[in-house]
Amino acid sequence: MKREDLSGYIDGELSDAQRIQVERALTDEDAEKLQTYKQITESVSEAPKPPQSFTSSVMQYVIQQTESVNNVPIKHKHTFARFVPVAAGLVLVVGIALFANSFLFGNDKSANAPQLPPEYATANTSESDYESSLDKGIVTGAGTEEGASFDYANAGSSTDEYSTDSVADEPKPVAPQATSVPEAAPAEAATPADDAKTDTPESPAAAAPAPPANIEIADANAQFYAIIYVTGELPPALSSYPLEPSERGDAELQIPREVADELAALGYETVSVNPDSETALVIYSK
Amino acid sequence: MTHEEEMVIIAKVLAGEHNAYEQLVLAHQDKIYGLALKLLHNAQDAEDIAQEVFVKAFTGLQAYRGEARFSVWLYRMTYNMCIDRTRRAKRAPLQMPHAEEVEFDIKDPSLTPEELLLQRETRDAIERGLQTLPQNQREILILREVTGMSYADIAATLGIGEGTVKSRISRARDALVEYLKRDGTISRAKRHKRGKGE
Numbered sequence: 001m002k003r004e005d006l007s008g009y010i011d012g013e014l015s016d017a018q019r020i021q022v023e024r025a026l027t028d029e030d031a032e033k034l035q036t037y038k039q040i041t042e043s044v045s046e047a048p049k050p051p052q053s054f055t056s057s058v059m060q061y062v063i064q065q066t067e068s069v070n071n072v073p074i075k076h077k078h079t080f081a082r083f084v085p086v087a088a089g090l091v092l093v094v095g096i097a098l099f100a101n102s103f104l105f106g107n108d109k110s111a112n113a114p115q116l117p118p119e120y121a122t123a124n125t126s127e128s129d130y131e132s133s134l135d136k137g138i139v140t141g142a143g144t145e146e147g148a149s150f151d152y153a154n155a156g157s158s159t160d161e162y163s164t165d166s167v168a169d170e171p172k173p174v175a176p177q178a179t180s181v182p183e184a185a186p187a188e189a190a191t192p193a194d195d196a197k198t199d200t201p202e203s204p205a206a207a208a209p210a211p212p213a214n215i216e217i218a219d220a221n222a223q224f225y226a227i228i229y230v231t232g233e234l235p236p237a238l239s240s241y242p243l244e245p246s247e248r249g250d251a252e253l254q255i256p257r258e259v260a261d262e263l264a265a266l267g268y269e270t271v272s273v274n275p276d277s278e279t280a281l282v283i284y285s286k
Numbered sequence: 287m288t289h290e291e292e293m294v295i296i297a298k299v300l301a302g303e304h305n306a307y308e309q310l311v312l313a314h315q316d317k318i319y320g321l322a323l324k325l326l327h328n329a330q331d332a333e334d335i336a337q338e339v340f341v342k343a344f345t346g347l348q349a350y351r352g353e354a355r356f357s358v359w360l361y362r363m364t365y366n367m368c369i370d371r372t373r374r375a376k377r378a379p380l381q382m383p384h385a386e387e388v389e390f391d392i393k394d395p396s397l398t399p400e401e402l403l404l405q406r407e408t409r410d411a412i413e414r415g416l417q418t419l420p421q422n423q424r425e426i427l428i429l430r431e432v433t434g435m436s437y438a439d440i441a442a443t444l445g446i447g448e449g450t451v452k453s454r455i456s457r458a459r460d461a462l463v464e465y466l467k468r469d470g471t472i473s474r475a476k477r478h479k480r481g482k483g484e
Contacts, residue, residue: 003460004456007456007459013436040412040463041431043408044324044416044431045432046409047320047323047324050315050336054315054336055308059307059308062307062344236341239370
């Protein structure tokens, strides 16, 4: 009798002939071993039941999934606080670039160039990884927690188009009810003024209507189609992608734009960046 | 639940009767959660994974062709997701569970207090012994014992030969028996039996 046969015997994995052979050859020691095997099986197979709420929470999730797939457009959950550092960092970079441009190339508009609001000037720039991929383009859009109405596209080009004085006074903007990213619709954010168009006539992102999303940052030179923030459980759509730990302690992964659209449709927080790019970036944290 | 019953429910779910999915969840949740708990040793992680398995199975139900039992499909997903999570979290080797974390007791009312104690000691010793096994033996033994999957299904799940499955399970059990001998658990059980005159 082979050693594996005893194990196969209690698992019911032997043929009738093998089973009879094992039973005939069984010694006292084998019988004791079989007894211990059974104890092992009983012990390892014992497990507590899931919490009572388990079934209902699964079904709730399942129904939510069904509804989110069936209901188009989908109302995204917006947490604007998370985008403030990104937006502020981008504004800072663009501001610095415009100032540098004014000084280096003697732009006579520099005298009238607007100063960045203090909250942007002191903003957290921890998203510098992404700024590096964004700092060459035109930035349009708005959406900060403070309700600032700041036409980034026109900053530094025309004081008429620029306004920061409403930061404290105006009511908070209503979070845009974004539809899924791929379904392009005229975007309010992508309405650059003439000056901006003159500055970057080659920028398709500035001219083309961008799909509405949580935040629109049109940048034709940016590396990513969108940046998507995912927290908690990794959605099934991402389970096959390798997560790369980032320096910030979270994880990143690059995904095709189709998957990004899928995540946006599921309500994950999305910053649309370059509508021409084929790759999106997911920032994942537990 | 038979395979045919499962297929009937799946057909209902696919036809839009989503609430029917609850029957499948109820039928399999104990084993899915149990498997995740045994593999991850963390109740919250096990619950998360079990939930994710059912949601993933629901969203991917179109892809289920009924070639394997639905339960086996779920076990495969559970196993793979647990192993994936363990690797990502770099938790290997798995830590012993915190006593309160996965505390459970399935009391047999016919047992005397002494027998209950012995049963508990044996179970704890087996749990400790499991942690001493090589990872590939421990995982395969858990997969077999918790789910009762056939060697063929385990082989398909792990992408290894059936002979390897058979051999790893046997080695894992033998190693556990040796551990229990060294640990004194087996001799204590023998003494107890002799005391009872069995």
